[in-house]
Amino acid sequence: xxxxxxxxxxxxxxxxxxxxxxxxxxxxxxxxxxxxxxxxxxxxxxxxxxxxxxxxxxxxxxxxxxxxxxxxxxxxxxxxxxxxxxxxxxxxxxxxxxxxxxxxxxxxxxxxxxxxxxxxxxxxxxxxxxxxxxxxxxxxxxxxxxxxxxxxxxxxxxxxxxxxxxxxxxxxxxxxxxxxxxxxxxxxxxxxxxxxxxxxxxxxxxxxxxxxxxxxxxxxxxxxxxxxxxxxxxxxxxxxxxxxxxxxxxxxxxxxxxxxxxxxxxxxx
Numbered sequence: 437x438x439x440x441x442x443x444x445x446x447x448x449x450x451x452x453x454x455x456x457x458x459x460x461x462x463x464x465x466x467x468x469x470x471x472x473x474x475x476x477x478x479x480x481x482x483x484x485x486x487x488x489x490x491x492x493x494x495x496x497x498x499x500x501x502x503x504x505x506x507x508x509x510x511x512x513x514x515x516x517x518x519x520x521x522x523x524x525x526x527x528x529x530x531x532x533x534x535x536x537x538x539x540x541x542x543x544x545x546x547x548x549x550x551x552x553x554x555x556x557x558x559x560x561x562x563x564x565x566x567x568x569x570x571x572x573x574x575x576x577x578x579x580x581x582x583x584x585x586x587x588x589x590x591x592x593x594x595x596x597x598x599x600x601x602x603x604x605x606x607x608x609x610x611x612x613x614x615x616x617x618x619x620x621x622x623x624x625x626x627x628x629x630x631x632x633x634x635x636x637x638x639x640x641x642x643x644x645x646x647x648x649x650x651x652x653x654x655x656x657x658x659x660x661x662x663x664x665x666x667x668x669x670x671x672x673x674x675x676x677x678x679x680x681x682x683x684x685x686x687x688x689x690x691x692x693x694x695x696x697x698x699x700x701x702x703x704x705x
Contacts, residue, residue: 438527438591440464441517441555444534445510445547447474448503451576452533454496456565459580460530463587467526468495468503469517475509480550482515483508490516510551518558528590529555532565533583535573537604539566539658541623543672552600556674561595568607568662578610582667586616602670604662616667622657 440460444453448470457466472491488508495503504521506513514529531551538546543564552562567579582605595601602621606613626646635641658668685691 438464439522439524440466441514441522441526441529442466442468443470443510443513443517443529443531443551445471445475445478445531445551446535447471448493448495448505450474450535451574452535452567455576455580456530456533456583457495457498457501459583460587463591464527466501467517467522468501469506469513469521470503471510471513472505472507475547477545478509478511478547478550479545480511480553481509482511488512488516490520510547511554514551514554514558518555518560526560528595529560529562530565531562532567532603533576533579533605534564534566536570537566537568537662538564538602539604539662539668540621540625543602543621549600549602552602553672553674556598556600559597561597562600563590563595563603564600565603565605567605572607575607577607579605581610582613586667586669598674599671600674602658602672604658604668604670606662606665606667608665612665613667614665616669617656617661618669618671619656619658619661621670621672622659625657625659 442453442456444450446452448468453468453470457468460466488506491505493503493505495501506516510531529552531548534546534548538549543549546564548566549564552564555562565583567576569575586603626648629645629647631643631645633641633643658670661668
């Protein structure tokens with residue numbers, strides 16, 4: 437039985453995290469460390485100008501589950517879990533289940549994904565899980581049944597410490613899911629739209645909205661696969677260096693040639 441830290445961005449009392457813990461029953465030893473209130477779309481913000489508190493709470497009457505609420509962001513929760521609460525290093529951190537998808541460029545804004553990313557920074561494998569029920573936040577359908585086979589796989593296979601897996605699940609019955617696929621991110625599936633509105637005090641307000649429908653660039657990406665009834669798994673590496681372009685940049689005239697600091701050979705000492 438492997439050890440799992442469970443967190444989220446919808447808050448420790450959210451239905452999604454309850455579903456996630458239930459889906460791990462009998463497979464893992466679970467410790468829940470999650471925000472005391474909703475922290476959606478917080479990105480990878482951390483708390484540095486005030487103190488954090490950690491309070492042990494009852495988790496839906498599950499006596500076998502230890503749970504703590506943190507007055508901070510999802511990334512803060514992972515820091516507290518790994519540095520304060522856990523006596524032993526967990527095998528994996530799982531963040532979710534988020535009410536609403538986190539696909540494409542959402543991975544840069546999502547509190548759910550940032551919690552998983554924070555774990556990878558600590559060299560702990562991590563998974564972020566999101567469900568396509570943004571407009572039906574109290575309906576998680578068959579999500580427990582859908583993710584259970586994935587947790588069974590995690591018990592068998594090792595995830596690299598510098599990789600997190602972003603999982604997105606369509607809001608359809610389990611028997612209608614066409615399968616589980618590994619695919620890339622589509623960061624072009626929507627565009628930002630700024631709506632100008634008159635505020636209550638007469639001051640103009642600008643509201644961020646989205647426009648969907650733009651032709652995707654990457655075929656069979658996460659957005660495309662979820663829309664077509666598949667569960668999409670995307671491995672995301674913590675090192676965002678573009679090594680191919682780095683090699684091209686080394687040909688620029690401004691770049692110092694042979695500038696790497698290699699250890700001196702014996703003859704050059």
